[in-house]
Structures are given as structure tokens and as C-alpha cells.
Amino acid sequence: MIKKTVTIARNMDDESRPIAHLVQQASQYSSQVFIEMQDKKINAKSIMGMMSLRLVKGESLTVSAEGIDEEAAVTGLESFLSETK
Numbered sequence: 913m914i915k916k917t918v919t920i921a922r923n924m925d926d927e928s929r930p931i932a933h934l935v936q937q938a939s940q941y942s943s944q945v946f947i948e949m950q951d952k953k954i955n956a957k958s959i960m961g962m963m964s965l966r967l968v969k970g971e972s973l974t975v976s977a978e979g980i981d982e983e984a985a986v987t988g989l990e991s992f993l994s995e996t997k
Contacts, residue, residue: 913978914986915948921994924967931967935959937992943979945989956989 924930938945938956945956947965954961956975967973975993977985 913976914982915974915976916986916990917972917974918990918993919972920967920969921996923969931962932959934967934989934992935962937988938985941977941979941981941985941988943977943982943985945975945977945985947989948974948976 922930924934935957947954947956947962949965949967949971952965954965956962973993975986975989977983977989979985
């Protein structure tokens with residue numbers, strides 16, 4: 913299992929589209945992928961679960977993955993969350 917703390921660089925709270933893109937990004941990997949914030953651990957491949965989080969620019973979260981491509985999954989989500997689009 914790999915874990916990485918990431919600071920959100922884009923505003924993801926305005927609409928559901930960035931969340932949908934995050935779920936699509938996570939779904940590309942075979943590994944189990946999770947986003948951890950405060951006391952929640954959410955499956956990053958679950959649109960409903962991800963929409964339950966309040967992902968705000970400047971906040972930190974932990975991306976974790978376990979599986980065959982866990983390193984690529986964590987790196988991919990880190991890149992997505994760190995983009996300033």
C-alpha cells in the first residue's frame with residue numbers, strides 16, 4: 913500500500929464535473945484507490961462517495977492505493993489534484 917498527502921490546487925467545490933473527472937482518473941487503475949480526509953476514507957472510484965467529500969482548494973488529503981499499479985494510481989491522482997486548471 914502506498915499513501916501520499918496532497919494539497920488540492922484546483923477548485924473542485926464549484927460543480928460536480930471535477931469530481932467526475934477525478935473518479936474517471938481513479939477508475940483507470942486496477943488498484944483499490946482511496947481518498948482520506950479528516951475521519952473519512954472514501955473509494956475514489958465511487959462517484960457518490962466522492963461527492964460526499966468537500967474538496968476545497970488549499971486543503972490537504974491523503975491518496976492511498978493498494979494493488980498491482982498502486983504507484984501509478986497515487987501519482988496519477990496526485991497530478992490531477994495538483995493541477996491548477
